[in-house]
Amino acid sequence: MEILTDHAKTELVSLVETTYGEAILTMQRGKEEKELVIAETGLSGVVYDSAIDYYMYDLNWTEEQFDDYWENGGEDKETDNYVDGIIDYYDDWSTWEEIA
Structure with missing residues (x-):
């Protein structure tokens, strides 16, 4: 029986606001990066x-x-x-895998 342990930590790579008002958060966990739109009409x-x-x-x-x-x-x-708070939320594999 193999027990998998996760020592990877979710980290912020970048936060970019587009000219359309979207705020896109790029996070990295291990070697994998994922993007998440956290505001469609402006983060502020x-x-x-x-x-x-x-x-x-x-x-x-x-x-x-x-x-x-x-x-x-x-x-x-x-x-x-x-x-x-968003980075913390995605700091485990189950929530990380929810990101498309």
Whole structure:
């Protein structure tokens, strides 16, 4: 009986936003690379919608608090967290194999 162990880690290769507004994430696991469209109409909009839901509805921030956060580094932080979350999600073979 052979037991297979997976020591490969999913890593970010690139994140490109096309002129059409698509955000395409390229990930590598071992020697295999796969691409995934993570936003069809712009990454900033997807991240903004996700962040505003969390901060304003879950944490009860005011719009002013959120705008101040977003404009002072929050957008970059939330984008990094969003991409990191996707990389983490695909950091095992079962989810990795879901990508066409």
